Amino acid sequence: MIRLDDVxxxxxxxxxxxxxQGITMExxxxxxxxxxxxxxCGKSTLLKIIGGLINPTSGSRTVSTDNGPSSFSFVFQDPIxxxxxxxxxNVRLPLEIQGCSLQKEAGIPELLKKLxxxxxxxxxxxxxxGGMQQRVAIxxxxxxxxxTLLLDEPFASLxxxxxxxxxxxxxxxxxxxxxxxxxxxxxxHNIDEAVFLSDRVIVLSGRPGEVKEEFTIDLPxxxxxxxxxxxxxxxxxxxxxxxxx
Amino acid sequence: xxxxxxxxxxAIIAPFVGIALWAFIVRVFSIPSYLLxxxxxxxxxxxxxxxxxxxxxxITFSEALTGFALCIVxxxxxxxxxxxxxxxxxxxYPYLVATRIAPIIAVAPFLLLWLGxxxxxxxxxxxxxxxxxxxxxxxxxxxxxxxxARELMRSLSATRFQVLLKLQIPNAVPxxxxxxxxxxxxxxxxAVAAEFVSSNAGLGHxxxxxxxxxxxxxxxxxxxxxxxxxxxxxxxxxxxxRVFFSHYSVRREP
Numbered sequence: 001m002i003r004l005d006d007v008x009x010x011x012x013x014x015x016x017x018x019x020x021q022g023i024t025m026e027x028x029x030x031x032x033x034x035x036x037x038x039x040x041c042g043k044s045t046l047l048k049i050i051g052g053l054i055n056p057t058s059g060s061r062t063v064s065t066d067n068g069p070s071s072f073s074f075v076f077q078d079p080i081x082x083x084x085x086x087x088x089x090n091v092r093l094p095l096e097i098q099g100c101s102l103q104k105e106a107g108i109p110e111l112l113k114k115l116x117x118x119x120x121x122x123x124x125x126x127x128x129x130g131g132m133q134q135r136v137a138i139x140x141x142x143x144x145x146x147x148t149l150l151l152d153e154p155f156a157s158l159x160x161x162x163x164x165x166x167x168x169x170x171x172x173x174x175x176x177x178x179x180x181x182x183x184x185x186x187x188x189h190n191i192d193e194a195v196f197l198s199d200r201v202i203v204l205s206g207r208p209g210e211v212k213e214e215f216t217i218d219l220p221x222x223x224x225x226x227x228x229x230x231x232x233x234x235x236x237x238x239x240x241x242x243x244x245x
Numbered sequence: 246x247x248x249x250x251x252x253x254x255x256a257i258i259a260p261f262v263g264i265a266l267w268a269f270i271v272r273v274f275s276i277p278s279y280l281l282x283x284x285x286x287x288x289x290x291x292x293x294x295x296x297x298x299x300x301x302x303x304i305t306f307s308e309a310l311t312g313f314a315l316c317i318v319x320x321x322x323x324x325x326x327x328x329x330x331x332x333x334x335x336x337x338y339p340y341l342v343a344t345r346i347a348p349i350i351a352v353a354p355f356l357l358l359w360l361g362x363x364x365x366x367x368x369x370x371x372x373x374x375x376x377x378x379x380x381x382x383x384x385x386x387x388x389x390x391x392x393x394a395r396e397l398m399r400s401l402s403a404t405r406f407q408v409l410l411k412l413q414i415p416n417a418v419p420x421x422x423x424x425x426x427x428x429x430x431x432x433x434x435x436a437v438a439a440e441f442v443s444s445n446a447g448l449g450h451x452x453x454x455x456x457x458x459x460x461x462x463x464x465x466x467x468x469x470x471x472x473x474x475x476x477x478x479x480x481x482x483x484x485x486x487r488v489f490f491s492h493y494s495v496r497r498e499p
Contacts, residue, residue, distance in 0.1 A: 053400050074400045080393045084415045084493045096411065097403045124492050144401075 001066065002027045002050055002148065002183075007059035009045055018208040019045045023059070025202065025211060027148075027183055029067055032174060034186045034194035034201045038244060042209025043187045044152050048074075050185055051150040067182070073146035077153045079137035081125040087112060087136045088121040094144040104143060114178060115139045116169065131162040138170070145180040152187045163193070164225070171197055171223060191244075195219075195236050196228060203243045213243050282462035290462040291469070298451075302470050305447040308364060308436035309429075310478075312371020316428050319372065320379025327380070328387050328409060345377035349431065353439040362443045371435035375428035382424025386417020418493035422486045426479060433475050 009020040019042040027033050027050065035043050048054045049061060051072040063070050073094075081090045091108050094100075112121050115135040125133055134154055141149060155163040173179055188194050194201045198217050205212040217236060219227055227233055264284045270276065271283045278286060291298060323341070327334035344352070353370045360366035390413055398408045440449030448467045455463040486494075 051400075053396075074397075076393060076397065078391075078393050080391070080397045082394075082412070082415065083495065084418070093411070094401050097398075097401045097407050126492075126496055 001029045001064045002070075003062045003064070004050065004056075005060045005062070007049060007056040007061065009042070009049065009054070010057045020049070020056075021208040021210050023209070023211055025214075027185060030182050031199040032171075032184045032186065032197055034188060034198040035204060036188060036191060036194045036201060036240065036244065037204030037209065037212075038206045039189065041204045041206040043189075043204055046204065046209060047150050047152050047185060047187045051148065068147075070148060071144065071146045072148045072150060073141035073144055075134075075137050075141045075149070075151040075154045077156050079125075079130075079133040081133055081136055081140075083125050086122045086124055087117055087128070087139075090125070090136050091139045091143050093140060098144060100144065104145065108139075108143060111139050111143060112136075114173065129162075131158050131166060134158065134166065142179050142181065147180060147182045148185065149174075149181045149183075150185045150187075153189065155193070156188070156190070163190075167193060167196055168225065175221065191237050191240050192228065195233060195240065196223060201240055203240060215240055215243075279459040279461050282465060286462040287465040287469070290460075291466040294463070294466065298448075298466060298470050301446055301448050301451050301467070302474055305433075305436050305440065305449060305471065306474055306478075308367040308439070308447065309371050309433045311364075311368035312373075312375065312435055313425075313429055313432040315368065315372035316375040316379050316432065317425060320376045320424075320428070321383060323376070324380050324383035324387065325409070327384060328413065329405065341377055341380055344373050347374075349374045349435050349438045350441065353435070353442045357439060357443050367436050367439040367444070367447075370439040371432040374435045375431040378424045378427040378431065379421075380424075382420045382427075383417050386420030387413040389420075390416050415493060418490050419486075419495060422482065422490070426482055429475065429479060429482065433471070437471070 003026045004023050007020060007023040008018065011017045011019060023046065035046060037043050045054070049056050051074060052061070052063075053072075053074065081087075082093070085093070088108055091112065092105060095105055109121060112118065115138055117132065117135055117139065120128065120132060123132075125136070128136065138154070155166050158166070170184075174181055174184055184197075186194070186197060191201075195217055199221075201215040201217060203212045203215070204210065215236065219230075219232060219236075267281075268284050271281055282290075323333075323337070327338070349370070352373060353366075356369045356373065357366045360369055387409070394412055394416075395408070398412055403411070436447070437449035437452075440447045441453055444450040448471045451467040452464050452471075455461070455467065
């Protein structure tokens with residue numbers, strides 16, 4: 001469980017900017033949370049603070065260790081693969097840096113297969129489509145066996161069909177406990193995506209970013225593609241959309 | 246096959262056209278041979294003095310390539326030092342620029358004075374004037390890493406050394422090759438310049454000596470061998486990059 005208490009983030013410089021103001025929130029150990037909001041409202045900053053990549057200017061972040069140690073992995077909007085490494089070698093990067101056991105390294109082929117990259121293990125990024133590159137990036141995030149997965153608009157630069165497919169697959173991976181990931185924090189400006197994937201949607205207001213509202217998504221946890229067209233889905237979407245304006 | 250021909254054919258045909266034009270001009274305008282010898286006489290002089298030409302080429306290229314190797318090693322070490330300890334960059338970079346701004350032919354006498362008139366001074370001249378290119382291109386390769394990539398490494402808790410080793414150095418490979426191609430050219434120029442100042446062997450020495458005797462065909466011969474050797478090595482570098490390091494280059498693949 002990750003808890004933020006009255007977190008504020010200010011960027012100092014010629015023109016100081018308050019990115020986040022008074023954020024108090026909790027992310028439970030086993031939920032899928034999305035953070036939505038207009039562009040520039042501090043969603044990415046918030047995600048990085050939740051994941052411990054940057055520190056808040058004031059306020060606190062606590063990670064409780066009830067269920068064992070927590071570890072965090074990020075997936076960014078740009079897959080940022082190393083062009084000189086094959087898919088397999090890109091996934092191996094965190095293990096090299098963190099000096100992990102050979103056992104984890106042996107898990108790479110299976111992980112690549114789980115992410116639909118069977119047959120592409122030795123392909124270079126220039127030979128992969130945008131969607132496939134992002135799959136490699138996700139595999140790379142998962143290889144270090146994190147308990148929390150943090151994604152910053154990972155599918156924003158993909159076409160709608162690929163995005164929906166990756167949404168489905170991401171959800172399956174998490175729900176079926178095929179990985180070590182217990183909770184997911186997902187930043188997006190696509191409300192459909194947020195409602196489809198999450199247990200809870202947090203709406204951030206813009207500049208400075210503050211928690212405007214939280215929505216519990218009480219759709220059945222088994223989310224098939226058709227749920228996107230259900231009445232309940234649409235009403236949730238409308239409510240959230242209205243909050244962002 | 247067709248596209249390969251289309252690619253290389255113009256470059257292959259051009260010298261033949263050029264040589265034909267050259268022979269034509271020399272004949273038609275009756276240009277004296279000490280000004281512009283005919284291509285036939287240049288060819289004849291090359292085939293006559295083939296062994297000595299090769300011997301001198303060996304000397305000049307050993308000087309140049311030794312300097313080249315030194316500038317690669319030295320330049321790489323300097324670049325890494327600049328990256329890890331920025332104070333070395335602030336201190337030394339302006340003087341490195343000076344080594345390139347100073348005309349090669351003006352640098353050579355100093356090195357000959359300090360290192361004697363032998364092989365070492367010539368290799369040193371080659372190295373001193375070329376290190377700049379290695380360094381400046383490696384620096385660019387280290388610097389031109391996207392903010393996203395740096396953030397990724399930070400999110401993996403990579404140390405500065407790991408970022409250098411796993412991100413910056415591989416990223417710099419295509420920049421490195423671009424840099425050493427330029428360094429090769431100045432290495433050859435440095436060796437020849439040093440030979441101009443003081444030597445008793447080598448292609449630079451040959452060009453200068455033949456100049457004093459107005460043996461222009463021999464001058465051309467030496468120059469052509471120099472150019473041919475340089476182009477061959479240049480080609481070898483390009484080939485090496487294409488064969489072994491193709492995945493390091495920043496291609497925009499569809």
